[in-house]
Amino acid sequence: MLCALSGEVPEEPVVSRKTGTVFEKRLILKYIQENGKEPGTDEELDPEDLLDVKTSRVVRPRPPNFTSLPSLLKAFQDEWDALVLEAYNTREQLSRTREELATALYQHDAAVRVIARLTKERDEARDALSKITVAPSAGGASNGDAMAVDNEGLPEGLVEHVNEVQQQLTQRRREKRPAPENWATPDEVSAFQQTGHTDLSVSQASSLDVESEYAVIGGLDGKADIYSIQGNTVERSLDVGEPVTSTVWTGSKVILGTSKGSVKVLDSGNEVASFQVHAGAVTGLTVHPGGRILASVGVDKSFVFYDLETLQQVSRGYTDAALTSCAFHPDGHFLAAGTQSGDINIFQTNDGAKVVNFHLGAPVQALVFSENGYWFAATGKGQQTVTIFDLRKEGDAAKAKELQTGDAQSLAWDRTGQYLATVGSTGVTVQMYLKKAKAWSEPLRTSVPGTAIRWGTDAKSLVTVNKEGVVSVLKESE
Structure with a gap:
């Protein structure tokens, strides 16, 4: 079967x-x-x-081929040949297995080395990040990844200086001083017109500041021009060597911030100090009302204080977002810093502690304090308004007024707190606050575009510069 x-x-x-x-x-x-x-x-x-x-x-029964000696020998030879082939195949497989094992061990060793290197780089990055990122205050928004870093306070000598200046200026403000006799009247401001314009050697002008009858204009081409307002001429050109992003002028010192993170101090046209503190562009400079302390802010989320007498860095603080602009309070005890996230943070000058923040709703383009001590104006990128904030209030109630100015890239409040000048791609405006009527008016609106604006002596002129490097003077024609 x-x-x-x-x-x-x-x-x-x-x-x-x-x-x-x-x-x-x-x-x-x-x-x-x-x-x-x-x-x-x-x-x-x-x-x-x-x-x-x-x-x-x-x-x-055994097959017939296994019943004779020759058949048995043939069977044994076949078995031996099979064993030899099997041994050869086994050795070949063993060799391949050893090679595969060696490759696997090498890859494992390489992976361990890469993991160790990445772990080291991660630890170094965390350490670097801890120096530029801080956890927000209890009232601020948290991004979940911020690392707590303490802000540095000013040295004792500068703390005393800040307190003295605050007491003096606060007392003067309480006296409610009237505007100086020679200060520009609303009628004079409303009669402003472009009386002169000059092409500068600076191209791609980015910043402007005025001291007495002179202005300094910085450009992204790495140059700065000293311009005579009365003479309507460029008196001197300075080669900075780095794109200038921010400019201030105090006394005999011209201070320039650059896109490479440098803060350069020039006295009488000569560079007397250079600080390489910011890891990225410097986006704002401001001088303390006492004239001794300089503050700078940058995209690296830090604000830095310098002593202009000793020409040394004295303290540093950190925020949770890139900073775009800054301004000292008229009494000098607060520093306001605008952020890329649309917040305006207020810090104490003495210790760098954050005391309050206001929300603008767009990356802060410019901000400036009023001389009255409790208002400041701010505008954001893409906004067609300038918002007036009241320091005495919080939240939405702090927004005292929204002024329809059109695009505003730069703001300037006169020293009496009466006139707020704005300039942008749509032109220049002057907003005036009528204290008796508690209302705002607009005595001036022109079509002269610009990127920066400042008041001249006694608020009887406005100096603007556009991005093509043309400086203009607006004042009452004679």
Whole structure:
């Protein structure tokens, strides 16, 4: 009897009740499990349909080719050849396995080295980040990733200076001094017109400041011009060597901030100090009312104080967003800093502690304090308004007024707090606050575009500069 599936004598034969065919039991059970039918037919077949066939178990005879010595020798030779081939294949596989293992170990070692290097770089980055990022105050918004870094306070000598200046200026403000006799009247301001304009050697003008009858204009081409307002001429050009992003003039010192993070102090046209503190562009400079302390802000989220007498950096503070502009309070005890996130943070000058923040709603383009001590004006990128904030209030209530000025890239409040000048791509405006009527008016609006604006002596002129490097003077024609 031969199995219908394997063609060999079955060791455990069974026969199908339906067809009488003989099968090897283990083979037919597997076939039924997979197909459910009998081989060679379409009839269903179940294990119960198989009948065991009882046979006597006998030792199978050795094939005829194993019954002679030559046949045995041939069988042994075949077995030896098979063993030799198997040994060769085993050695070959072992060699490949060793190579694969060596490659895997090398890759593992390389991965460990990379992980160690990345871990070191991560730790270094965290350490660097901790120096430029701080956790916001309880009243501010948190980004979830800020790391707490303490702000530095001023040295004791400068703290005393700040306190003295604050007491003196606050007392003067309480006396409610009237405007100086020679100060420009609303009628004079409303009669302003462009009386002169001059092409500068500076191209891509970015910043402007006025001292007495002179102005300094910085440009992104790495130059700065000293301009005579009365003479309507450029008297001197300075080669800064780096794109100028911010400019202030105090006494005999011209101070320039650059896009490479430098703060350069020039006295009588000569560079007397240079600070490389900011990791990125300097976006704002402002001088303390006492004239001794300079503050700078930058995109690296830090604000830095310098002593202009000793020409040294004296303290540093950090915020949770890139800073875009800054201004000292008229009493000098606060520093306001505008941020890229649309907030205006107020810090104490003495210790750099954040005391309050106001929300503008757009990256802060410019901000300036009023001489009255409790108002400041700010404008954001893309906004067509200038917002007046009241320091005495919080939240939305702090927004005292929104002035429809059009695009405003620079702001300048006169020293009496009467006139707020703005300039942008749509031109120059002057907004006036009528204290008796508690209302705002607009005595002047012109189409002279510009990127920066400042008041001249006694508020009887306005100096503007546009991005092409043309400086203009607006005043009452003679």
